[in-house]
Amino acid sequence: MTRICDNHQMHCNSPTWILCALCALVPVSCGAAPKNMGEILASSAPSDWRTPDPGNTLYLELSTGRVVIELAPQFAPLHVANIRKLVRAGYFDGLAVIRLQDNYVAQWGDAEGTRALPAGVGDVAAEFDAAISPSMHFTPLPDKDGYAPQVGFTDGFPSARNEQLHLTWLAHCYGMVGVGRDENPKSSGAELYAVIGHAPRHLDRNVALVGRIVKGVELLSSLPRGKGELGFYTKVESPLPIRAVRIAADVPIAERSNLEILRTDTPLFTALVESRRNRPEPWFKVQAGNIELCNVPLPVREP
Amino acid sequence: MTRICDNHQMHCNSPTWILCALCALVPVSCGAAPKNMGEILASSAPSDWRTPDPGNTLYLELSTGRVVIELAPQFAPLHVANIRKLVRAGYFDGLAVIRLQDNYVAQWGDAEGTRALPAGVGDVAAEFDAAISPSMHFTPLPDKDGYAPQVGFTDGFPSARNEQLHLTWLAHCYGMVGVGRDENPKSSGAELYAVIGHAPRHLDRNVALVGRIVKGVELLSSLPRGKGELGFYTKVESPLPIRAVRIAADVPIAERSNLEILRTDTPLFTALVESRRNRPEPWFKVQAGNIELCNVPLPVREP
Numbered sequence: 001m002t003r004i005c006d007n008h009q010m011h012c013n014s015p016t017w018i019l020c021a022l023c024a025l026v027p028v029s030c031g032a033a034p035k036n037m038g039e040i041l042a043s044s045a046p047s048d049w050r051t052p053d054p055g056n057t058l059y060l061e062l063s064t065g066r067v068v069i070e071l072a073p074q075f076a077p078l079h080v081a082n083i084r085k086l087v088r089a090g091y092f093d094g095l096a097v098i099r100l101q102d103n104y105v106a107q108w109g110d111a112e113g114t115r116a117l118p119a120g121v122g123d124v125a126a127e128f129d130a131a132i133s134p135s136m137h138f139t140p141l142p143d144k145d146g147y148a149p150q151v152g153f154t155d156g157f158p159s160a161r162n163e164q165l166h167l168t169w170l171a172h173c174y175g176m177v178g179v180g181r182d183e184n185p186k187s188s189g190a191e192l193y194a195v196i197g198h199a200p201r202h203l204d205r206n207v208a209l210v211g212r213i214v215k216g217v218e219l220l221s222s223l224p225r226g227k228g229e230l231g232f233y234t235k236v237e238s239p240l241p242i243r244a245v246r247i248a249a250d251v252p253i254a255e256r257s258n259l260e261i262l263r264t265d266t267p268l269f270t271a272l273v274e275s276r277r278n279r280p281e282p283w284f285k286v287q288a289g290n291i292e293l294c295n296v297p298l299p300v301r302e303p
Numbered sequence: 304m305t306r307i308c309d310n311h312q313m314h315c316n317s318p319t320w321i322l323c324a325l326c327a328l329v330p331v332s333c334g335a336a337p338k339n340m341g342e343i344l345a346s347s348a349p350s351d352w353r354t355p356d357p358g359n360t361l362y363l364e365l366s367t368g369r370v371v372i373e374l375a376p377q378f379a380p381l382h383v384a385n386i387r388k389l390v391r392a393g394y395f396d397g398l399a400v401i402r403l404q405d406n407y408v409a410q411w412g413d414a415e416g417t418r419a420l421p422a423g424v425g426d427v428a429a430e431f432d433a434a435i436s437p438s439m440h441f442t443p444l445p446d447k448d449g450y451a452p453q454v455g456f457t458d459g460f461p462s463a464r465n466e467q468l469h470l471t472w473l474a475h476c477y478g479m480v481g482v483g484r485d486e487n488p489k490s491s492g493a494e495l496y497a498v499i500g501h502a503p504r505h506l507d508r509n510v511a512l513v514g515r516i517v518k519g520v521e522l523l524s525s526l527p528r529g530k531g532e533l534g535f536y537t538k539v540e541s542p543l544p545i546r547a548v549r550i551a552a553d554v555p556i557a558e559r560s561n562l563e564i565l566r567t568d569t570p571l572f573t574a575l576v577e578s579r580r581n582r583p584e585p586w587f588k589v590q591a592g593n594i595e596l597c598n599v600p601l602p603v604r605e606p
Binding site for chain 2: 128143206
């Protein structure tokens with residue numbers, strides 16, 4: 001069966017300089033062939049992985065399964081605080097996925113706009129970017145980006161930076177979760193969307209991004225596309241209902257998703273990025289020598 | 304209902320220099336606000352559109368509808384010739400979509416690998432790139448690309464160039480169709496795939512791309528993801544069967560899809576690109592000043 005290769009091959013046809021670049025970065029014996037992603041992950045130590053904070057983890061419970069979202073309060077503290085209140089008030093329970101626009105976004109919330117927000121939740125200030133903080137662990141990518149002066153990963157999230165302005169923001173890669181809004185730059189967090197297509201990076205700094213789907217994005221991306229304008233479901237369609245949205249910390253431990261996410265501030269992650277910039281698998285006849293922010297995989301495992 | 308804006312708004316908050324840049328490019332009266340994509344398309348002339356050649360158009364007929372693929376023989380003449388022979392021999396009819404890997408590709412062909420290729424069809428030489436030809440109408444993008452010295456559109460297809468080497472190749476954007484292969488760089492065209500996720504540009508120059516889906520990509524992108532390795536469907540899953548693949552020229556005119564595709568070698572298309580680099584809709588608070596190759600929309604209409 002003819003395949004388009006992914007990350008399951010073993011040998012190496014990289015030129016020597018790539019090998020040497022890798023040797024400087026990862027604890028492998030020099031002279032060995034560059035490792036592919038599977039081999040790099042197989043060589044990882046427990047300290048290369050982290051367990052997401054249950055207080056910053058959302059479960060979007062659908063009849064088809066659970067979508068797990070890691071929140072990013074360091075980038076959007078006001079919206080994340082609102083979302084926690086909305087979840088704990090049961091606001092999302094019984095609402096639905098209301099929009100599926102091909103190669104763009106899945107959106108969920110109140111199609112009718114009639115459900116009242118719980119007390120204490122309203123529009124908050126735009127959180128399109130955040131001040132760079134010393135508590136953020138940023139790993140820059142080596143390649144240039146067209147949309148920002150610098151891009152890389154901040155504590156597991158694809159992000160961009162303008163160091164002159166001391167600003168950072170999350171980037172609209174596949175699986176990122178943001179806050180729908182109208183022309184007012186303020187928003188509440190009651191309408192959320194996830195990117196399910198090619199990264200719409202032009203939305204960066206125009207929306208508050210609040211997190212990333214770390215498991216189950218395919219439960220959204222494989223939904224039927226909405227027939228209405230902008231992919232909204234029309235009245236004759238049957239949007240997938242949301243059974244509940246919960247914060248993992250509020251769920252009994254036995255019912256939680258047991259996930260570990262690869263850290264992005266380690267030499268192993270830097271080696272993984274290099275293994276994707278220049279793919280060592282022999283299937284690849286030409287190596288890209290480049291990787292775009294939204295093409296870097298962010299592995300998640302169930303220990 | 305809170306929306307993430309797309310292309311349906313009317314006003315403008317662009318700085319004046321963008322306005323002036325646009326005035327040089329499109330036949331609008333100077334002093335008018337920059338147009339958004341919808342307005343630019345509304346102002347198009349019949350000559351801004353083209354009808355795809357029925358001899359270079361494939362219909363992938365599924366029980367859920369028709370996927371229309373425009374072939375690019377100028378980039379992969381040997382594979383396109385093979386695909387025409389395969390189609391006319393009925394090779395694909397009754398086969399199935401055999402792989403759906405989330406955020407990557409849909410692939411169709413012979414899961415069992417037992418169907419014989421028709422007489423006269425076998426592996427042909429790799430067509431990972433092509434010589435730049437004066438018959439190609441190339442419109443470069445103004446922004447830099449990380450994967451190639453130059454990118455833009457060649458006769459409607461996203462493409463890249465290395466002018467020093469006199470080479471051009473198609474780019475793995477959403478909806479592009481390519482030829483699955485094993486480690487041998489040769490391939491026949493009997494296994495085809497379409498990109499249904501973030502552009503895997505690292506595949507550029509590693510696979511023969513043969514065309515682009517111009518209608519119906521959502522019939523593939525919304526399919527259930529395969530549970531096997533690399534998203535292949537396992538034996539317990541039910542892959543979507545292919546009723547038939549046909550060349551439009553072989554289909555009675557009354558049964559053909561009547562499509563027009565926006566030309567990419569016109570001042571109107573250049574204005575459209577600019578309207579996406581700097582979105583004039585007031586929903587956008589920050590303009591990107593940039594567009595990545597695979598974020599440029601390629602409008603198709605049914606007259």
